[in-house]
Amino acid sequence: MLLKFEPEMNKMKLTQILICQLALTFFACAQAPQKENIEKPMKNPARNEVVKVKFTLNDFLGENKSLDEEVNRIFNSMDDTARVAQLVMPAVGRLGQTKQTIEKHINSRIIGGVLMLNGTKEEFTEWIKQFEAMNKKKGNLPFLYSADAEPSLVNRKITGSTPVKKAGEISNIEEVEQVAQTISDELKAIGINYNFAPVVDFAPNKTVGYRGFGSNPENLIPWSDKFIQVSQSNNIIATAKHFPGHGLVSGDTHKALQVIDGDLKELETYPPLISNGVLSVMVAHIAVQNNKTFDTQGLPATCSEKIVRNLLREKMGFKGLIVTDAMNMGGVVSVPQSAAKAVGAGCDIVLMPVDAQKAHADILAAYRSDKKYKQQADESIKRVIRMKLALGLMN
Numbered sequence: 439m440l441l442k443f444e445p446e447m448n449k450m451k452l453t454q455i456l457i458c459q460l461a462l463t464f465f466a467c468a469q470a471p472q473k474e475n476i477e478k479p480m481k482n483p484a485r486n487e488v489v490k491v492k493f494t495l496n497d498f499l500g501e502n503k504s505l506d507e508e509v510n511r512i513f514n515s516m517d518d519t520a521r522v523a524q525l526v527m528p529a530v531g532r533l534g535q536t537k538q539t540i541e542k543h544i545n546s547r548i549i550g551g552v553l554m555l556n557g558t559k560e561e562f563t564e565w566i567k568q569f570e571a572m573n574k575k576k577g578n579l580p581f582l583y584s585a586d587a588e589p590s591l592v593n594r595k596i597t598g599s600t601p602v603k604k605a606g607e608i609s610n611i612e613e614v615e616q617v618a619q620t621i622s623d624e625l626k627a628i629g630i631n632y633n634f635a636p637v638v639d640f641a642p643n644k645t646v647g648y649r650g651f652g653s654n655p656e657n658l659i660p661w662s663d664k665f666i667q668v669s670q671s672n673n674i675i676a677t678a679k680h681f682p683g684h685g686l687v688s689g690d691t692h693k694a695l696q697v698i699d700g701d702l703k704e705l706e707t708y709p710p711l712i713s714n715g716v717l718s719v720m721v722a723h724i725a726v727q728n729n730k731t732f733d734t735q736g737l738p739a740t741c742s743e744k745i746v747r748n749l750l751r752e753k754m755g756f757k758g759l760i761v762t763d764a765m766n767m768g769g770v771v772s773v774p775q776s777a778a779k780a781v782g783a784g785c786d787i788v789l790m791p792v793d794a795q796k797a798h799a800d801i802l803a804a805y806r807s808d809k810k811y812k813q814q815a816d817e818s819i820k821r822v823i824r825m826k827l828a829l830g831l832m833n
Contacts, residue, residue: 723769
């Protein structure tokens with residue numbers, strides 16, 4: 439027998455059925471296992487939003503609330519992979535990785551910059567354009583592009599660049615200014631924004647001494663400072679190297695770990711350069727022994743918190759970027775997980791790791807497992823982002 443319902447009863451019945459279905463759906467969702475939280479690339483707002491305030495290199499070291507806010511906005515938009523990538527800078531060129539390897543790293547989102555190492559002006563210019571096109575497509579932050587464009591090395595490192603006098607051939611501070619301007623013009627034309635120069639070591643060491651202005655000690659600080667100021671006025675980051683001093687060490691860190699025995703006699707060069715606003719310092723693969731305060735316990739300075747964080751960052755008050763010397767050099771290559779150790783010591787950029795993928799993985803593992811390490815690495819990551827903003831790379 440079929441039962442007939444009045445319209446009001448039909449509506450009531452339908453409402454009850456819908457309520458039951460909703461209740462069952464809610465219960466099923468509540469009981470379903472949650473999916474694993476898999477890290478996905480996050481869209482970088484720097485690629486999708488115009489930076490409202492234009493920053494300059496002069497803003498980097500100063501107090502700037504707008505810059506702080508922009509750094510935090512970009513940092514908070516990034517996942518762990520992209521954050522750690524800011525700390526890794528491999529090389530490309532005849533003495534570095536192949537262009538194809540760098541492109542692979544860009545696609546994997548594991549690097550934040552590239553050292554242009556031994557190639558022609560034309561190929562470096564073209565590569566940088568191609569790398570940046572890939573970054574834009576991938577949603578990566580723009581890169582810091584660096585070079586060893588010292589007066590004594592630039593024409594060998596960048597074939598086809600305008601010839602300049604080597605450091606030892608320069609006779610007065612006016613020539614320092616001219617050379618620094620010529621080098622800066624060349625770097626800007628190529629797309630390089632970070633110069634690992636000048637060398638501020640004392641002159642005696644045969645590996646580095648001829649590359650700086652220390653042949654006449656009274657010229658070392660003023661000439662180095664002039665080179666720095668001209669470079670940075672041209673929107674090129676300058677770098678004082680090799681901290682804490684390579685000039686009085688007899689050996690070559692390219693081949694093996696070298697040692698400072700006792701006092702750090704070359705530190706006097708750095709305070710006036712830091713005070714005058716040098717934006718980067720490169721740390722050498724030099725151990726320190728027989729020094730009560732700064733003994734590195736057999737580690738190169740690049741991996742020693744005593745040298746990087748305690749001495750350079752805290753005691754000397756340096757607020758710029760701290761970059762390692764090349765991590766494939768004999769003075770550090772035998773240190774296990776050297777890249778992660780360097781970041782843990784306080785370095786902001788790991789330069790030329792033997793294997794960039796492993797370096798990123800080692801740093802990322804420490805970043806995710808050690809709260810203190812993460813906190814310190816975040817400071818470095820934000821410094822790199824801050825520098826990219828100050829350079830105007832995201833305007």
